[in-house]
Each structure stands twice: as C-alpha cells, then as structure tokens.
Amino acid sequence: MNPVRFAIVGLGNIGSRHAEHILQQANAQLVAVCDTDMAKCAPYTALPQYDNLDAMLQNTTADVLCVCTPNYLHASHTITALQAGWHVVVEKPMALSVAECDSMIAAAELVGKTIFAVKQNRYNPPVVAVKKLLDEGRLGKVFMIQVNCFWNRGDSYYSQSDWRGKKAKDGGCLFTQFSHFVDILYYLNGTFQTTIGAAVANFAHQHNTEFEDTGSFVLKASNGAIVNFNFSTCSFEKNMEGAITIFAENGTVKIGGQYLNTIEYQQIKGEAIPAVNISVKNNDYGLYQGSMSNHDKLIANVVAVLQNGAQITTTSQEAREVVRMIQQMYDGV
Numbered sequence: 001m002n003p004v005r006f007a008i009v010g011l012g013n014i015g016s017r018h019a020e021h022i023l024q025q026a027n028a029q030l031v032a033v034c035d036t037d038m039a040k041c042a043p044y045t046a047l048p049q050y051d052n053l054d055a056m057l058q059n060t061t062a063d064v065l066c067v068c069t070p071n072y073l074h075a076s077h078t079i080t081a082l083q084a085g086w087h088v089v090v091e092k093p094m095a096l097s098v099a100e101c102d103s104m105i106a107a108a109e110l111v112g113k114t115i116f117a118v119k120q121n122r123y124n125p126p127v128v129a130v131k132k133l134l135d136e137g138r139l140g141k142v143f144m145i146q147v148n149c150f151w152n153r154g155d156s157y158y159s160q161s162d163w164r165g166k167k168a169k170d171g172g173c174l175f176t177q178f179s180h181f182v183d184i185l186y187y188l189n190g191t192f193q194t195t196i197g198a199a200v201a202n203f204a205h206q207h208n209t210e211f212e213d214t215g216s217f218v219l220k221a222s223n224g225a226i227v228n229f230n231f232s233t234c235s236f237e238k239n240m241e242g243a244i245t246i247f248a249e250n251g252t253v254k255i256g257g258q259y260l261n262t263i264e265y266q267q268i269k270g271e272a273i274p275a276v277n278i279s280v281k282n283n284d285y286g287l288y289q290g291s292m293s294n295h296d297k298l299i300a301n302v303v304a305v306l307q308n309g310a311q312i313t314t315t316s317q318e319a320r321e322v323v324r325m326i327q328q329m330y331d332g333v
C-alpha cells in the first residue's frame with residue numbers, strides 16, 4: 001500500500017512534532033514543508049521547502065496538510081488546502097469562532113475531504129480508562145465535574161512567538177492553553193448549554209497579553225451535571241495541575257497530574273480501574289511544558305482512516321462543538 005503523503009505548514013513548536021512523528025510512522029511520508037520563516041524549514045534538508053502555502057500546494061503532490069500555524073490562520077489555511085483537494089489535520093483550536101469552523105466544514109463537504117482535529121489528550125491512558133468507565137455506565141448519574149487547570153506561562157513563552165497573547169490571533173487562554181480541557185470535559189460528559197456564573201481577570205500578564213490569565217466558570221451540562229471550570233496561567237514558576245474530577249452516583253474519580261496523566265483518586269463501585277501514572281511523556285518545549293505527547297497516535301489514526309477506513313478519533317463537528325463551548329464561556333463573562 002502506498003504511504004500517506006503529508007506536508008506541514010507552520011514548523012514552530014508543534015509543527016516540528018508533527019514532522020518527527022510523520023517521519024517515524026509506518027505508511028506515512030513527509031513530502032514538503034512550509035513556513036514563512038525559512039529558518040524553520042532548514043532542518044528538513046531532504047525535502048522541498050516553501051515560504052508560502054499557495055506555492056507548496058501548487059507544487060506538491062500530497063494527501064494531507066498538517067496546519068500547525070497560529071490559531072487565527074487555521075480556518076484560511078484549512079480551507080485553502082481543502083480547495084486544493086487535500087485532507088487536513090488542524091491543530092487545536094480548530095478555529096477562533098464557530099462561524100470559521102462552519103466555513104471549514106462546508107469546504108470539506110464540498111470537496112469530499114476530511115478534517116482531522118487534533119485533540120491528543122483523548123489518547124491519555126487515564127482519559128481512555130475513565131471514558132470506558134462512563135461509556136459502560138459504571139458511574140451512573142454524573143452529579144458534578146470539577147475541572148482545574150493551573151499552568152504557568154511566563155514572559156519567555158509570550159516573547160517566543162508574535163501571535164501569542166494577541167486577542168485577534170491567539171483568542172485567549174481557553175483557546176490556546178485550556179481547549180484541551182474543554183475537549184476532555186466534552187469527550188467525557190458531553191456538552192453544556194447554560195452558563196450559571198463566570199469571572200475572568202488578568203492578574204500577572206497585563207504587560208504581554210490582551211486577555212485574561214485566570215478564570216472561573218460554573219456551567220450546567222446538558223446531562224444535568226454541575227460543572228466547575230477553573231483555570232490560570234499564573235501557577236507560580238511551573239505547571240501545577242491539569243485535572244478533572246467526576247462525582248457520580250456510583251463513584252468518584254480524579255484524572256490528575258500536570259496534564260491529565262494520572263488517576264489520582266478513585267473510589268468506584270465494583271472493580272477499580274488501573275492506577276495509571278505516566279510522568280514523563282509530556283511535550284517539553286524548553287521554555288514551557290505542554291500537554292501529553294500523543295501526536296504519534298494522531299498521525300497513526302490519520303493513516304488508519306485513510307488507508308483502512310478506521311474510525312476518526314476527533315471529527316470536525318466535535319472540534320467545532322469545543323469552539324462553541326469556549327465561545328459560550330467567554331460570552332458569559
């Protein structure tokens with residue numbers, strides 16, 4: 001079987017991870033790279049390199065474009081690639097508004113191509129275990145969910161790239177840092193439609209961000225559960241926690257650690273789930289620490305879907321719903 005041919009636009013922190021995993025993946029081939037900053041393309045000496053997406057699309061025969069550019073470019077880069085007849089892997093967040101997501105989905109439907117959304121935390125072993133528990137109905141009715149994301153983003157993070165911290169290009173912490181957690185909340189418990197309370201403030205990042213660095217939300221999930229969602233990028237000096245605790249009729253379970261990497265607590269009716277604790281496999285970007293590094297599984301899923309008709313891990317409709325939930329949270333402030 002011919003390998004799935006990938007190209008990448010945007011070779012910063014995450015684009016270079018996509019490259020690494022495509023190069024390691026059986027049945028995948030990296031055929032071209034593009035970045036407006038050609039120095040970012042330089043390591044890929046064996047590949048054609050481009051400083052603009054249109055030129056790469058015109059001169060490259062490939063199956064999939066990985067869109068790893070800043071948030072505000074996801075919609076236009078995705079639509080351009082779809083119109084050129086390519087499938088697209090789009091980094092999180094899918095886009096910065098529901099309207100943009102809808103344009104992307106419409107463009108994909110028009111050409112019959114697929115948008116693969118990046119939500120790599122769905123592959124975290126503790127998330128997989130709790131998802132199974134919920135899908136099997138073992139926890140019964142969910143009463144309350146507590147989401148706590150307390151990370152650190154310092155000056156070096158914001159000075160590293162010119163889009164970070166800009167409202168129009170970055171969107172805010174719920175888009176860039178904590179969309180991972182909105183997605184896992186959605187993945188485990190479904191959506192919410194009601195905001196009961198919301199408060200945000202910019203305590204420590206007024207000199208380098210145009211939006212909040214801290215927020216607290218009370219939401220009512222569509223299944224009736226009360227959701228308490230707290231976040232901050234002000235955790236002193238380092239990431240402290242990225243956790244989701246579920247209180248349900250037949251059990252309490254906490255996925256914790258810095259990035260949803262452990263089962264930190266469980267008291268469940270019946271058999272316990274494995275006590276997973278993964279301490280090393282997160283994305284280390286040097287100046288800051290990110291989520292768990294599961295992009296290998298993401299690329300493997302794209303290959304499996306395109307070659308064998310496997311089930312896609314995160315659809316564009318699901319990623320759109322995450323953007324809608326984020327938009328609703330901000331609208332409630």
Ligand SMILES: NC(=O)c1ccc[n+]([C@@H]2O[C@H](COP(=O)([O-])OP(=O)(O)OC[C@H]3O[C@@H](n4cnc5c(N)ncnc54)[C@H](O)[C@@H]3O)[C@@H](O)[C@H]2O)c1
Nearest residue numbers: 010011012013014035036037068069070071091092161291
């Ligand atoms: N899934 C994850 O865990 C994860 C982690 C980090 C970042 N991200 C997402 O990935 C995206 C990129 O983040 P990053 O941290 O790698 O940013 P970055 O600033 O390190 O990299 C972005 C790259 O895009 C290039 N670029 C900008 N405009 C371009 C254009 N018009 N054409 C071609 N290249 C262009 C820049 O030169 C830069 O090299 C963001 O949307 C971010 O939210 C996801």
